[in-house]
Amino acid sequence: MAIFGKKKESEILLPEQLPQHVGFIMDGNGRWAKKRGLPRPFGHREGAKTFRKIVRHCKDIGIKNISFYAFSTENWQRPPEEVSAIMDLFRDYISDVRNFLSENTRMVFLGDKSAFDDDLREKLIKLEEDTAKYDEMTLLMAVNYGGRDELARSARILAQKAVNGEIKPEDITEQSISDTLYTAGIPDVDLVIRPSGEMRLSNFLIWQCAYAEYYFTDILWPDFSEGDLDAALVEFGRRNRRFGGV
Ligand code: IPE
Ligand code: IPE
Ligand code: MG
Numbered sequence: 209m210a211i212f213g214k215k216k217e218s219e220i221l222l223p224e225q226l227p228q229h230v231g232f233i234m235d236g237n238g239r240w241a242k243k244r245g246l247p248r249p250f251g252h253r254e255g256a257k258t259f260r261k262i263v264r265h266c267k268d269i270g271i272k273n274i275s276f277y278a279f280s281t282e283n284w285q286r287p288p289e290e291v292s293a294i295m296d297l298f299r300d301y302i303s304d305v306r307n308f309l310s311e312n313t314r315m316v317f318l319g320d321k322s323a324f325d326d327d328l329r330e331k332l333i334k335l336e337e338d339t340a341k342y343d344e345m346t347l348l349m350a351v352n353y354g355g356r357d358e359l360a361r362s363a364r365i366l367a368q369k370a371v372n373g374e375i376k377p378e379d380i381t382e383q384s385i386s387d388t389l390y391t392a393g394i395p396d397v398d399l400v401i402r403p404s405g406e407m408r409l410s411n412f413l414i415w416q417c418a419y420a421e422y423y424f425t426d427i428l429w430p431d432f433s434e435g436d437l438d439a440a441l442v443e444f445g446r447r448n449r450r451f452g453g454v
Contacts, residue, residue, distance in 0.1 A: 218269055220438050223445025227398030229273035230266065231420070233412055234259065236404030236428030243428075249293035254430035256297055260304070263347060265434040267313070269441075273346045273394055275318070277412045281354030284323075295328070298351065302331050305347070312344035318390040318413075319353030320361075346394060353390070355414030362388040391416055399444045401437070403427045421447050 234255055241251030259276060266274045279294060305315060315336055321329045332351075365388045369375045375384075386392065397413055397420040405426040409417060423440040425432075 218265075218438050219435060220442065222269060222438060222441050225445060226269070226271055226441060227421075227444055228271075228395045229275065229397045229399075229416075230271055231275040231277070231397045231400045231413055231417065232262065233277045233400065233402040233406075233410065234429045235277075235402060235406055235410075237430060239404065240428040240430040248290055249297075251428075251430060252294055252297055256301060258430055258432050259301070261434065262432065262437060265437055267311070267345055271345070273348065275348040275350060275391075275397065275413065277350045277353065277410075279319075279351045279353070280411055281320070281352060281357050282411065284352075295324075299328065299331075301349075302328075302335060305335065312342045313339065314342040314346045315339045316346060316348045316390070316394070318348050318350040318358075320357060321352070323352050348391065348394065350412065353412075355409070355411045358389055359385075359415060385415070389415060396420070399423060399440065401425075401440050403429045403432050403436075419449070419451055421449065 237251035237255040238248040239251070240254060241248050244250075259278075263274065278298070283294075284291060317332045317336060321332055324332070362385050366375065366380050366384065370377060370380075391413070394416075397417045399422075400409070400412070400417055400420045401423045402408075403425050405424070407422075407424050421444055423443055425436065425440070427436055
């Protein structure tokens with residue numbers, strides 16, 4: 209199935225200043241299924257459809273960087289049947305996003321890939337390599353991702369450099385930490401959107417969201433539409449971002 213179809217304009221007037229980077233916490237799949245008396249994996253499958261739709265819309269309206277929280281380091285605690293249903297869906301996503309190759313879209317995976325089966329890991333790496341040259345939009349997908357895990361990894365990388373004599377402790381700056389995160393080179397998140405009524409980050413891009421704006425809605429992710437994203441962008445346009453200034 210192609211992710212990218214016909215171009216569609218936004219139905220409402222969007223603010224002139226769009227966020228450079230939008231993060232989506234794709235939450236509420238399980239509750240969506242439960243409401244319909246279906247097993248939770250049905251909700252994940254429906255959530256994957258929303259993902260495709262929202263990626264398409266972001267491309268149409270010109271958002272440069274989009275991050276999606278798909279599976280956290282904490283999500284391994286779920287029942288094994290649910291974890292394996294989610295992993296199967298990833299395999300589908302991956303073959304799907306091959307379509308990005310013709311869409312000038314770069315694909316980056318955020319998270320520790322070592323936990324995945326060899327074939328899946330190789331596919332993720334291949335997709336990153338094959339799309340590295342594209343620059344119209346960057347799609348970042350957080351799989352086996354945890355913000356604290358990412359920061360601990362950054363500390364290990366920098367400590368190893370210090371041990372090797374490549375840097376001194378005083379060389380460690382906010383910039384050098386940013387440069388060792390999975391998101392190296394990507395602007396910080398401007399807007400985080402979390403559906404499903406939960407008002408928390410759940411360990412998503414904690415460093416990168418230090419000055420993000422937050423938008424919460426009760427809509428469950430499988431029901432989240434292009435119009436809901438537009439509404440979030442309009443709200444973002446009304447926010448007064450001061451970054452500690454006046
Ligand atoms: C988000 O939906 C998807 C993942 C965390 C993988 P949930 O599965 O968390 O859905 P709810 O929160 O139980 O409704
Ligand atoms: C956050 O959702 C992780 C993803 C959306 C992948 P969770 O459903 O795991 O978060 P909590 O448990 O409600 O904080
Ligand atoms: Mg949830």
